[in-house]
Amino acid sequence: MEQFKFGKCKISLSNVRKVYESKGENVEALRGLSLEINPGEFLAIAGPSGSGKSTLLNLLGGLDKPTSGKIFFGEKDLGSLTNAQLCVLRLFTIGFIFQSYNLLPILTAVENVEYVMLLQEMDPVMRRQKALEMLGEVGLSSMAHRRPLELSGGQQQRVAVARAIVSHPLVVLADEPTANLDSHTATALLDLMAHLNATKNITFVFSSHDPLVLSRAKRIIRLHDGQIE
Amino acid sequence: MNKINILVKLAWRNIWRNKRRTAITLASIAFGLCALLFQQSIIKSLQNQIIEKSTRTYTGHLQVFSKETTDLKVPEARIENPSPIYAAVQTLPDVDLWGPKLIFTGLISSPFTSKGVLVVGIDPLKEKELTTIHSYIVEGGYIEPAEERSILIGVKLAKEMDVKLGEKIVVMVQGSDGSLSAELFRLKGLFQTGSPVYDGQIVYVPLSSAQRLLVCGEEISVISMHLKNVEAIESAQEKLAKLLEREPVQVVTWRESSHEIVSIQKFQDAILLIVLVIIFGIVALGIFNTLLMSFFERIREFGLMLALGSKPIHVATLILLEAVFLGILGMVLGNILGSLLILYFGKNGIPLPIGDVVGYWMPFDKVIYLKFAWKELIFSSLAAVLTSILSAIFPAMRAARLQVAQALRHY
Known part of the structure; x- marks a missing residue:
């Protein structure tokens, strides 16, 4: 499988615009955004609803393409990658944590954590071992064989965290990771992400307007109407 | 994987x-x-x-007709010398059972009435193995090999002719020499197949009697064969046709003779x-x-x-x-x-x-x-x-x- 060698690279955005068409009208979600994210950052993107946080994360993760402007992973321009190459990029370099859990409902917790490693064609025995270890790290060893519907919201989000980091991505993109969690669970999750950032030097970029999350970030970028304030 | x-x-x-x-x-x-x-x-x-x-009541799987025959139901031409064909059929391993027939139209008469019928001259022993017509006999019995003057007719025809078992029936035909020929038979058995065509229009007599009646020597109309494996019918047809390529005959499958x-x-x-x-x-x-x-x-x-x-x-x-x-x-x-x-x-x-x-x-x-x-x-x-x-x-x-x-x- 084709892989990208990004090393511990910087992510750069240069004059990025994203325009959506909605009901026949153009809505500009990002208006000429330029930004640099250094390896190992614990970065929060703040802003009210509709400010462009999720759009920015989608572009950073190669889930969407900018209308104009450039996004670089190290030297690599994401705009120059094909969809297949973007798939590989996401698989090997980016971990995702979404707002509403986003686990595959028909897989157990451990199978969900294994999923990315399976796509990476890792040895099945090693894959299962790493997935169980990671579930242990997020405190869910006893829930490994339960399906998402048998887990609480916080437990599901921890499984999503385990899945995002199990294959040691360079970057974890988290879209409002605490939005559906109570404050106790949210704190535990932030502790976990901070710990992983500190120990594994994984870059964390998360969008949020939750003061609790913002208070834990090492750097905050505030968006308003698709621009950095 | x-x-x-x-x-x-x-x-x-x-x-x-x-x-x-x-x-x-x-x-x-x-x-x-x-x-x-x-x-x-x-x-x-x-x-x-x-x-x-x-195939089990009339045609068999494969049939050999004279080359001049065009009506495969009531063959108008006859195989003049069937001996080489009998020999060829017996050497073909695909053939399970076989039997000759002489088929022609004629008139049968009872003391009360006459009727046009299809006369089928059969070798009683071979026909018994080849077809199931004997199994439809409901009264009397099947023709035995030595019985030169036995005749089988359908129940429907018997009713129309008002004849009973053991009674006399005369079969009249125009012989191959142009003369009017007649033979006296005794009703040996009545068959009931349920088919009005069979039960009302076909009669069976011994082959030798039919040949004598038609004044045609050893001639026959058709040789019918039942194969061991009907799936191999085309190959059997090909083999037999090759064996008989010098004879003035045609080898046809039941598909060709029963195109309906x-x-x-x-x-x-x-x-x-x-x-x-x-x-x-x-x-x-x-x-x-x-x-x-x-x-x-x-x-x-x-x-x-x-x-x-x-x-x-x-x-x-x-x-x-x-x-x-x-x-x-x-x-x-x-x-x-x-x-x-x-x-x-x-x-x-x-x-x-x-x-x-x-x-x-x-x-x-x-x-x-x-x-x-x-x-x-x-x-x-x-x-x-x-x-x-x-x-x-x-x-x-x-x-x-x-x-x-x-x-x-x-x-």
Whole structure:
């Protein structure tokens, strides 16, 4: 499988615009955004609803393409990658944590954590071992064989965290990771992400307007109407 | 391999997420297939019965006629020297049973009336093995080899002629030398096949008597053969034709001599095909609906798979695998239901009015005993799975073309 060698690279955005068409009208979600994210950052993107946080994360993760402007992973321009190459990029370099859990409902917790490693064609025995270890790290060893519907919201989000980091991505993109969690669970999750950032030097970029999350970030970028304030 | 394994696992679990919907889809495939298998079995059993009756009561599988014969039902020309043909037939390993016949039209008279009939001169021993006509005798007995003046007629004809067993019947024909020839026979047996044509218009006499009556020496009209393996009929025909290439004869299969049966068979096969297309068209719409609904419900999930690094082909394969599972399960259920029906009606029979129609021309049972039509069963079963897969192509393509960010926003 084709892989990208990004090393511990910087992510750069240069004059990025994203325009959506909605009901026949153009809505500009990002208006000429330029930004640099250094390896190992614990970065929060703040802003009210509709400010462009999720759009920015989608572009950073190669889930969407900018209308104009450039996004670089190290030297690599994401705009120059094909969809297949973007798939590989996401698989090997980016971990995702979404707002509403986003686990595959028909897989157990451990199978969900294994999923990315399976796509990476890792040895099945090693894959299962790493997935169980990671579930242990997020405190869910006893829930490994339960399906998402048998887990609480916080437990599901921890499984999503385990899945995002199990294959040691360079970057974890988290879209409002605490939005559906109570404050106790949210704190535990932030502790976990901070710990992983500190120990594994994984870059964390998360969008949020939750003061609790913002208070834990090492750097905050505030968006308003698709621009950095 | 790992990826395929997980896709198989995902597909299997996915189809059971909405058990009711899956059950309805499976039922539609299963009932459609069951109906088709049942219908195919009826048609094929009927066809086999017609072919079996036709070949076992009259034609045999292969026949040798004079080259000049054009009417294969009532051959107007005769084989003048049948000895080399008898020899050739006996050397052919494909032939199980065989027998000569001399067939001609004539007039039979009782003390009360006369009637035009088809006279069939047979070798009693060979004919008894070759055809089942002896099994239809309801009164009296079959012609024994030494009985030169015995005659078998149908119950209907006997009634019309007002003759009883042991009474005299005169058969009159124009001999091959142009003279009017007559022979006296005694009624040995009455047969009742249920076919008005057989029971009212055909009489059987010993071959030697028929030859004497027709003043034709050793001449015969046809040699009929029953093969050990009817599937090898074309090869047997070819071999025999080669053996007889110097003789002024033609070797024909029952398909050529009973082309009306072949026409019925072709017509029924065409109807079967139309029904197959209609049934699977309906089934396809059901599966398509299920897969499309399932696709729309899971757009976000497909988006997640793509976001995590699955390739579009994986997502499309997942949907196709779900369709394969639905198709296979539906096929298995359909086969079980269809087989139960076929087994039941194979044992108890199914009365069909078509028996009366076919039975006019030849002996035919009015009850059809169903048998498995294996070739059609395999074809329909594969068609069920293929229909399921084809129904999944559109949803699979839609899934493969999803925009990840849009899919993740879908609720």
